[in-house]
Amino acid sequence: MRLRAEKRIDSPAWMTFMTTALSVLLALTAGGVFLYLQGVSPFAAYAAILKSAFGSGYDLSETAVKALPLAIVSLAVMLSFTMLVWNIGGEGQALVGALAAAAVVRYFPVGSKPAMLSMMALAAVFAGGFWAGIAGLLKAKWNVNEIITTLMLNYIAMRLLEYFVYGPWRDPSSLGFPMTKPFIAAARLPSLWGTRIHMGIYALFFLTAVMEILLWRTRFGYEIRVMGDNARAARYAGMDCMKKVVGVMFISGAIAGFAGMCEVSGLQGRLQSGFSAQYGYTAIIVAWLSHLRPSLSLIIAFLMGALLVGGEALQIGMGLPMASAQILQGLILFFVLGGEFFQNYRVRIDAG
């Protein structure tokens, strides 16, 4: 008897959905086993996650608050992943975006809300784009591995943020906490519906629509998809991959930078150390789970947001490290990756 994998001619949409759902279920089971081995009751842990994320209207709004930056950054990395350029630096790009927005508030405060917010957004977009553009340029010109440069730039951005909030920008009245003074009122994105959800959510819907059109309805999107699928074919068709890398990285970083600005302007109202809670990395999972479809990423981001809210509940309610939620994230990715095999192949058992 031997196992044989046979390529499927086509894999219908319902099967993609079923394998993904089954993979996530298996991942949660494996995570439960791991929690159990660590002396944590998996039922209690999952109940805590579900309750904290979906328990009430307020909880749902908090999940949306977490999902918002995730969804925006996932749009950012999705663009680069489509052409198989691995921008792992959404985290750093969001950080420098927030940093730039905070710099504008600090040095060029204006009273008019629209003017202030657009200046902040502009600064954030350029800072994020520049940060990712460095990696894009190094790749285009000298073929420097973008996975490593974007990652190293994450660490550098983190230190840069620390430098400012511990040093020159620290609020003297913050009792030693590493944070800046609260932003002026004009620099705050308004909250909506009496929750902590802010106007960034409109920007998210707009960006999602734009990305959906850009990726699937324009020549630009078509070209970067071809480059991702078959770089050689793209070259023969006369597409200039290297020139596109810089552009794609810039746009990608710009979107992530905007997400960073939304976080500080809409949610925290000041710049503080460790504000981003690894959104940049989780966004990568969101992008992959949504099969690089912008509209789908909205739903996936919401579910991942639930996991982040749940992670906090585990920390506060059960005294587990915040990073515990990462176990589930990693496992979900493992199982979804494995599940993709069964979407593309049919496993047959041959006798003899």
Add this chain to the structure above:
Amino acid sequence: METLLPIFVAAVRSGTPILYATLGEILTEKAGVMNLGLEGIMLMGALSGFAASLWGGSPLIGLAAAFAVGACLGLIHAFLSVTLGSNQVVCGLAMTMFGGGASALAGRSYIGMTIPGLDSWSIPVISKLPVIGRIFFSQDIMVYASFALVFLMMFFLHRTRPGMNLRAAGDNPKAADAMGLPVAGIRYLYTVIGAGLVALGGAYMSVVYNKFWAEGMTAGRGWIAVAMVIFAIWNPLQAALGAYLFGGVETFQLRLQAAGARVPAPLLMMLPYLMTILVLLFISAGKGHKVSLSAPAALGIPFYREERE
């Protein structure tokens, strides 16, 4: 020289975790598999090494346990990337997240504890050599083992039959398969051993270097090791150079901080990451053709016999 000497001694020690991780990744990549989960594997190695040293009462037990845990994680990566042909970049990211989270959860009760760890042991006679005796031969046995590993790997990869089989699996799996080599088996083997070495690098940090465990203690060293593989153009000897260079920068910035330099600490802490980018740029821009020539030709590409033309 007398004042610089301690910096060099410390540079070798602080470069050793990176060296183990880089060597492990070279072995894996030479066989054609790209494992980007180094950061997660190092963290799991650091935790299991620490915990096993504590319970087993000996640092050697800790190091062995770390290798075993790393090998198991390597097996997961091999199954996904060799058998199921998954995207290896995403798989590596998954490993990074899983390793970071799992080590944080499982290690929560070890925070604040210390172990005696592995002491240094000067090699008789040659440690008395001027300068190099202090720098290279007054360290601990894990450092000496890493020297041996560098030369062993040089010899193994280029002068032995199994080493050539390994490279064939990474450069031209189709031809290797036609020669009757078990490509999948070879890739499995070196992904597992490679990940074991990566975990040893992590364990060096908790068992030898710091003698404690802290959440996220590798602080990006796994990713730096991925960069060092390219800097080393897949050459173990050059990997040692890269690792010690990194160790030197790390030591330098720590000394500056300790000496109360006027440059703020966060800016100094950027240096190792900045240097990694610069070093990578230097090698890619200056020796770009050499990088593309030395890279295993089938790196990261799954191989299935059934898809032979």
